[in-house]
Amino acid sequence: MLATGDNARAASVSGISVPKIRLAVLTISGGLAGLAGLLYAGRLQAAKYTLGETDLMTVIAAVIVGGTLLNGGKGSIVGALVGSLMMGMLNNGLILMGLSVSDQMIVRGLIILTAVAVSLRDKSR
Numbered sequence: 005m006l007a008t009g010d011n012a013r014a015a016s017v018s019g020i021s022v023p024k025i026r027l028a029v030l031t032i033s034g035g036l037a038g039l040a041g042l043l044y045a046g047r048l049q050a051a052k053y054t055l056g057e058t059d060l061m062t063v064i065a066a067v068i069v070g071g072t073l074l075n076g077g078k079g080s081i082v083g084a085l086v087g088s089l090m091m092g093m094l095n096n097g098l099i100l101m102g103l104s105v106s107d108q109m110i111v112r113g114l115i116i117l118t119a120v121a122v123s124l125r126d127k128s129r
Contacts, residue, residue: 005029058105061112066091068119091115 007015070087072079
């Protein structure tokens, strides 16, 4: 999967079936997204098309805080897990502080900007 995403032509020349890998990855991703949607709807006992709208910013922030660069860097599962735990603790803290949803999104956006600025600063050195 890493080879097909990094350089599809080189992966194809080395004998990897790029279309089959891509189809398998998209199928697995779609299936897991559907399962996550079912679990999310079951947890909230409701289903609307706007469910999870604010979670996207949290997920992006967790991945960036976990060490993945936005401009094509490689991430790790451990880094994403640590980032998600940190963002989960931050979200709980923001809720306990009594901030509104829009204020929470502003704080998450500031965290993303800070993490991107730090990653760009480290890359330039």
